[in-house]
Amino acid sequence: MLKNQSQFYVKNCWYKGVSKNIDMIKRLPKEIGIAQELRNVGIYYFPEESNMNKGKAILFGPMDTPYEYIPLEFSFEFPTDYPYVPPKVNYLTNDGYTRFHPNFYVEGKVCLSILGTYSGPKWASSLNLSSVLLSLYSLLTRNPLQHEPIYEKANEMLPKCLQYSEFVEHNLVQLFFRLYNTYKKVDDEEFQTILESNKQLLMSKVIKKAQEQETLYTVLPYAMSGSTRWKLLAKNFL
Template identity: 40%
Template sequence: MNQSIIRLTRELNDLQKSNDLSIAVACRDSDIRNVRALILGPPDTPYEFGFYEFSMKFGRDYPGKAPAVNALTTNGGRTRFNPNIYGGGKVCLSILGTWRGERGEEWSAAQGMESILISIQSLMSSNPYENEPGFENTTSETDKENMKVYARKIRHENIRIAIVQRLEEYLGLNADGTRVQVDPDADGTVVAADDDAFEPFIDLIKRRFLWYYDSYLHTIAKEQEYVSEGEMFVKMPFEHNGNIMEGKFLYSNLVKRLRNIRGVLDEEPGQWAEEGKAAAAKDLGVAVNLRRQFEQTVEHYRKDQSVTVDLELVDDNPFVWKLAVIGRPMTNFDGGLFNIQINVSVRFPDEQPRVKFLTSMYHHRISKDGIPCYTAKKPEEAKSHIEAILHMLEEERPPYDPRMAVNIEASKLYWGSEADRKEYNRKLRRCVISKCTPFLLY
């Protein structure tokens, strides 16, 4: 096998198995040299929790020569998201040979797919204005104001383009919330979708949207204090026609569009349940396999005395699991009974389960409306998801990771001062003792 292919295969496998929540990669089985990459906008930057996609084309001389990298999240080539990421897709990095750098910054065979993506991610800083050559150490009052103004318009377009537009495209939604109508061909037949379209991150982005939904609304609420509805974007000194970020602030409209997206995503688990019921009635392989996984998981927890759980199928549907967890003694969860619903798609594991706490929870990794933030070690196994949920729920002193802080208020208390942590524990215990209020089922 070609050494270039061996190297690419290893790098792809390593990235796909890593626990990095910020980077994802994929390629067609038949074309390993053309890779798609997704970078999650870093927390505490104007790009926070946006979904930025890139294409990476590796030649036969890789790793001797850098791949060709292009940004795909550009609003159809109309929006420049960064001084180093052009509207036309060009990514200016010295290691890619697309920008002159200092000695030692050029490409070498020691570089690779991960180092390229980390370098691109580093461009998405809290102050991207400084990325423009000549503006790195500027101290003028005009430039200081421009830094704030530039970050504000990126923050708006991050939500509009890298989040809202992307989800609307995936869900077939117009900006007003109506469904996109498929135009018939001239002879009256419906035009088929493009079979060549490669969209490997749809499910990942949907699930992350649910994690960060409250953060998006929180960001908008804060930004509305600084800008007026309809206020035009300010052109930066380094922006030019054809390579610029133009537009105006329309946050009220973005709130409506975010809510429309959330509404459609909330309907999907119910649709999955109906699809699953039909698959089970026909004894399709996916239904038989999932029922077997359910039975094996029940048997596993029957033998495991370290945790008390009850697992059942809703309406005998192998695609809808109901998990009841009894809090461990001598913990903040002692005495609590927590009900969790797990909806599984007939396309599992390509589509990962949607999980929701039916019992309200005050927890830094569970959103206000019950969406838990967890990662399964073996995403293709249903039992691994339950293990990850239980670990997430009771993990003591987890490392700080703002990408997993999906409950804004609870996270501030949990990671705050000692007094804040005590207040967090009080609120958690109060939630447990009150037996909690059930959320609506899907």
Template identity: 40%
Template sequence: MNRRLEKDIKTMLCDEMASLGIYYAVDESDMRRGFTLIFGPEDSRYANCPLLFSVEYPLDYPISPPIVRILTSDGHTRFHPNLYIEGKVCLSILGTYPGPSWVSSMNIGSVFKSIISLLDNNPIVNEPGWESYNEKHPAAKAYADFVEFHLVKHTLKEYEKYRDGKNTLWSHFSDTFEQFWPNHLEKIQNRLKLKALDEPNHCTNILYGMQGTIHWAKLLPRT
């Protein structure tokens, strides 16, 4: 492993990244691979929900950018315009979108700071042609509502598997989840109690052809 890569990995493990809700785990079988966990920022549609990514460093890193893929998926919801269901992460600095390209002075931390900056209350504006849609626009709100519900639903399903001792993506970050997840879970449950008062909403013609029913009350813990 070259010194630059070693330095960048240490940067990912520093307190600054943790303060942003960004955590990193090295793949023990290959130091050129790793995993990143992001907890969605407070006061956003993604709040308290974990998003997990794989990271792979090419042999000529940092001349070439890392290869980053999102692993969090329920198989049918595109949680963000820049995060594809099949795993693609769409960022110009990764070479997956037009715009300012990667330069060798950047590091893997630059990538995840960029990603977390995109996780807000109106994600639809990141889709080309939708930049002018404010969060009160019906189409923008419908997409954000749909994403928020299905991300929370997926998060709770993953938590159940993790709690039951099943091997999940969360297992790469067992220490982090042990320390921080109870607080995140409490906040998600408080959000559920409020949103459970909403009537079910059957959504059609959501961006990317998504559709389904938003029914928050069904996500409440069984008693």
């Protein structure tokens, strides 16, 4: 697979003018191959067949977080002067309203220092595709509001932190079932096996949480408001 990718990429770079950056030509196919090793933690990267400068990543949220079992999708675009500048990354798993993470904006912006979109350690040519993927994955924590500077020392049981996590979890599960048929179009057998397994786990979660009372949230950040309606979610999707 990697050999074919490399041959295709070099051909397109030199004969179709995608890039004449020899470092990019040498590195990117290798980085894409190495990124496949991250599948064992639930990180999948798929380059575009017609242009390896672009691709998408799907990260399955880690256990014991509001993101568990949920596939979160990001688009990647590698500039022609990569690896001397970072790739451009956008967050795609959105419902048009919920701020699912302090670092992921509704309009798709991803705040990450190595991408040049946030304060902190900057991009270096020694970093690579896997560095970005693992950095994104590390943001998916049990108390995501801690990634907002004013809440970085806040306990997860603080009402605003707790309500934010619960609201994010509910809306992500709801979004998952809405987008499920879209995820089914991903042409990758291993991905589909994990997707189906996670669907069953999410169905069990919904059934369990449907026993809880509807909760109205009054202290949500980012000017959000709303409630969790697990019973209605179960009725609509199960």
